[in-house]
Amino acid sequence: MNGFSWEAFALGLGPAAGAVFAVVLVTFAVAVRGGVHRVVDVAWGIGFIAVALVSYALSAGEGDDGRRLLVTVLTAVWGLRLAVHIGLRGRGHGEDPRYEKLLAKAPANRNRYALRMVYLLQGALVWLVSLPVQGAQYVPGPVGAIGWAGCGVWLVGFCFEAFGDRQLARFKADPGNRGRIMDRGLWAWTRHPNYFGDFLVWWGLFLLACGQVGVAAATVVGPLVMTYLLIGGSGKALLERHLAQRPGYAEYAARTSGFFPLPPQKDRPRP
Numbered sequence: 180m181n182g183f184s185w186e187a188f189a190l191g192l193g194p195a196a197g198a199v200f201a202v203v204l205v206t207f208a209v210a211v212r213g214g215v216h217r218v219v220d221v222a223w224g225i226g227f228i229a230v231a232l233v234s235y236a237l238s239a240g241e242g243d244d245g246r247r248l249l250v251t252v253l254t255a256v257w258g259l260r261l262a263v264h265i266g267l268r269g270r271g272h273g274e275d276p277r278y279e280k281l282l283a284k285a286p287a288n289r290n291r292y293a294l295r296m297v298y299l300l301q302g303a304l305v306w307l308v309s310l311p312v313q314g315a316q317y318v319p320g321p322v323g324a325i326g327w328a329g330c331g332v333w334l335v336g337f338c339f340e341a342f343g344d345r346q347l348a349r350f351k352a353d354p355g356n357r358g359r360i361m362d363r364g365l366w367a368w369t370r371h372p373n374y375f376g377d378f379l380v381w382w383g384l385f386l387l388a389c390g391q392v393g394v395a396a397a398t399v400v401g402p403l404v405m406t407y408l409l410i411g412g413s414g415k416a417l418l419e420r421h422l423a424q425r426p427g428y429a430e431y432a433a434r435t436s437g438f439f440p441l442p443p444q445k446d447r448p449r450p
Contacts, residue, residue, distance in 0.1 A: 183391050184241050188317045191237045195313055196306045198229040203302040207294055216282070216293050217275035219301060221266045224258035226305035231255055231312050238316035243390075246322050250315040250387050253333055257380055260337075264344050277417070308381065308405045310398040311388040318390035329386025336379025339365065339440075343372030360427045368440040370419070370431070374409045375438055381405040410438060 206222035231254035235247055269275070278297065285292035322330075346364040350356050365372035381402045389395040408414055415438060422428050434443050 182319060183394055184317055187238065187241045188314060191234055191313060194237060195230045195233050195309070198233040199226045199302045199305045202226045202229050203298045207298045211290050215274050216278045216297060217269050219297055220269070221262050223301065223305065224262035226302065227309055227312070228255045228258040230305065230309040234313045234316045242317040243319055243321055246318055246326065246387065246390070247316045249322060249330070250312055250384060253330070253384060254312050257337055260341060268348070304404065304408070308401045310401040311385040314394045314398040315384070315388035318388060318394055320390055322387065323390065325389045326387045329383040332379050332386060333383030336376040336383060339379065340373045340376025343376060358426070360425065360431045362431050362435065367435065367443045369436045369438060371415050371438055374414045375440065378406060378409055
């Protein structure tokens with residue numbers, strides 16, 4: 180292992196994409212049979228696990244073994260927790276309103292439209308966002324200060340996301356909270372602790388790929404795309420448009436930070 184093998188990294192991109200799309204197509208088949216496309220959200224985390232495992236197998240003898248194992252485990256732990264959480268959250272429910280609205284635009288065959296506009300698009304995003312995970316597998320040399328800092332960032336993000344999801348689930352499980360806005364715990368500091376946690380997780384994984392400047396430059400698109408999705412794409416922006424008309428949400432938004440955690444204030448202007 181004299182240096183980063185760009186050839187091996189490039190050759191691994193195809194099998195990683197194949198693994199993602201295998202997950203996507205299996206999920207699509209399950210969704211068609213069950214008649215509910217919200218199951219695609221479960222495949223989001225599973226797709227990243229598939230990429231990490233395939234990249235780990237292909238990079239044997241290329242990257243540092245410790246770094247390879249570390250980035251694979253961190254990705255798998257994050258992806259598995261997210262997949263299980265989303266699966267349990269959606270169990271027993273019908274179609275997600277987001278997908279119902281999107282598929283209402285289908286010109287003819289809803290399933291074919293869903294495959295093109297939801298499943299294949301999500302597969303492409305998983306592959307793109309996961310570039311740091313793929314690149315880190317081929318970085319030679321042990322994990323240094325930047326990589327361990329990335330592990331710390333990942334851990335903070337993972338805890339933020341997991342605790343935020345847990346707090347929200349417990350809040351919704353209480354019948355007395357029906358119709359109310361969750362504004363407790365981490366949700367008093369940011370309107371989206373789960374999305375902020377995701378943000379930290381992927382920048383942390385990116386730091387594990389920063390053993391070499393060239394690798395960092397080639398893979399930084401991953402966390403940048405994830406940041407856009409969380410803040411301006413299908414995350415914060417889309418969810419807040421859906422919640423805007425709920426009673427009490429405007430007041431909650433006025434006193435609570437939109438993304439980055441800050442102490443709650445009574446008169447904070449809404450970002």
